[in-house]
Amino acid sequence: MSGHDELVADLQRMLGTSGVLWQPGDMERYRVDWAGSQGALPLAVARPASVEEVAEVVGYCHRHDIPAVPQGGGSGLVEGALPDSVQPELVISLERLNRIREIDPIGYTISVDAGCILQNVKDAAAAEGCFFPLSLGAQGSCQIGGNVSTNAGGLNVLRYGMMRQQVLGLEVVLADGRIWHGMKALHKNNTGYDLKQLFIGAEGTLGIVTGAVLKLSPAPEVTRSAMLACPGVSAVMRLYTLARRCCCDLLSAFELIPRACIDLALEADANLPDPMDTRHPVYVLLEVSASGPANLDDMLEALFERGLEQGLLLDGVLASSDTQASQLWRIREAMLEGQQRRGDHLRSDISVPISQLSEFHDQAEAMVRKFAPEASVIAYGHVGDGNLHFNVLPPPDLPGDEVAMLLHTLEEQLFDIVDTFDGSISAEHGIGRLKQARFLESLSAPELDIMRGIKRLLDPRGQLGAGRILPRTPL
Incomplete structure (x- = not known):
């Protein structure tokens, strides 16, 4: 029996026949991401259905020196979860870990498996009168484990923060197969080092997230969406400052959309109407929401009046129904589809x-x-x-x-x-492999030493997500 055949047989013993894929045709979709980037064919695809099975597979890889890469919904944009073309890897897919474990509407928390689709988590929260604020274009396919591991951002960061701000506790399988049980639903916990923070944004290079306790918010009872036209980006930023004041703390999203993006959206979806009769240089798509009684219309009216007085606004559309609001936000989705259709282009974050x-x-x-x-x-x-x-x-x-x-x-x-500008080359997509070279150039010696030390401590053999974020060698 060859080494590969032995690996497949051992995985089948651990996970059952349905838990392992090894035929090239069956593994094809695990080597392509949303952006169309391609990785190599993996050694196999392990599909564990419990945290114990994940631990068994990872422990096996640790003992047999088999490199592995965890994979979620395939919506990443930096090639972090694609199987490596330099060193064959085992893909560990979390897609079968998809249970909603518990919802606590009093404590405003939800405990979920890492393989849960983001939209399913949002729907489960909504069924209990709660709201999970992470909002992404890929929310119908991306998984919570990937959201945690990339510290996902999205449309509502302005009000609710990044994924890091939504995570109260984690369950993680370490590189040697041990399980760290950190699923505490505590809003306040100041006992020693906050270990969960090591795994949030680590892109699966320090351990495999298998579960998460997430913070919920009260479900919005009233929401208003508007699209505003501005003369330029400078006016947009001044309007943003004004909106923060006029809309109190109820401003959930504030998106800059240039006219070129509107054109791409209309090109991608012929059913979308142009939001305004006249073409303008740039637009703002904003949302305000409240979980209790609040006069949002008065807030927005004050914003419009002051924006016009200060020369920051040229025109505006306030959605008068859920259907109109959905059409406005559909522009934000369709413009991404339009970009994708144009082929290779520079994508930055x-x-x-x-x-x-x-x-x-x-x-x-x-x-x-x-x-x-x-x-x-x-x-x-x-x-x-x-x-x-x-x-x-x-x-x-x-x-x-x-x-x-x-x-x-x-x-x-x-x-x-x-x-x-002392900025960041990755606000929310991560480093993966695509941005690694420039990322390493930007690190100071102490930063690199600390990161290597953490990697060396948690994954001394460099078997999890090798070559992502940090180079494969030396650690």
């Missing part, structure tokens, strides 16, 4: 201090005009938390062999500008 975002945008746009005047800048994002997706579509007539070279140049130039 940067953050800078909120007060400097407009200046950053102008410098980055000028850089693109210098290197590629015919390229299309698609700069949108969650400007209320300083996160801008500064994307660039290459000129449509550029030969294919020149596209990759141009995109690489633009990314390097963009990251140089990010550095001058």
Whole structure:
């Protein structure tokens, strides 16, 4: 029996026949992510159905020196969960760990398996009159374990914070197969080091998250969505400051959407109406919500009046029904689909201090005009938390062999500008493999030593997610 056949047989013994995939055709979908990036065929795909089975598989890998990579819903954008093409890996899929373990509507917590689809968690919370605020375009497919491991952001960070702020407790299988039971539903716990923070945002390189206790909020009883037209990004940022005051603490989302993104959305979904009769340079898509009685319309009316008086607004649409609100937010989804249809393009996920975002945008746009005047800048994002997706579509007539070279140049130039603002090259997508080189360049010696020390302590053989975030060797 070959080594591969022995691995498959041992996995079948641990997980049963349905818990293991090893035929190339069956494993194909585990080597492709949402962005279309491809990894190598894995050694096999292990599909454990309990935390104990995850621990058994990981312990087996530890004893037999088998590299492994945990995988969620396949919606990552930095190739962190794709099987490696340098060293064959076992994919450990969490898709069968999909139970809602417990909901506590009094304590506003929900305990779930890591393989739960985000939308299912949101629906389970809603059924109890609660609200789980993480909102992502991929929420119908992404999994909670992946959300935790990448410290997901999304549309509601402005009000509710990143995934890190939603996690109260974790259950993690360590690299040697031991289980850390940290599923405490405590809003306050100040006993020693906060170990869960090590695994949030670690992209599966320190341990495999198998369960989480998440913080819930009261379900909104009234919500208003509006799309506003502004003369430029500088006006958008001044309007944001005004909105924070006019809408009290009820502003949930504040999205910058340039006209080019509206065009992409209409191109992707022919059923979408143009939100306004006149084309404008940039738009803001915002949402305010309250879990109790609050006059949101008066708040928004005050915002509109003051925005017009100060020259920050050109036009606006306030959704008068749930259907109209859904149409406005559908634009935010469809513009991503439109980008994807355009083929290879620069996709970035940067953050800078909120007060400097407009200046950053102008410098980055000028850089693109210098290197590629015919390229299309698609700069949108969650400007209320300083996160801008500064994307660039290459000129449509550029030969294919020149596209990759141009995109690489633009990314390097963009990251140089990010550095001058003391920003981050990854606000929410993570590092994975795609951003590793630039990430390592940015680290100070103490930062690198600390990160290597943590990796060495928790995964001394470097078998979990090898080559993601940190280089494979040396640790």
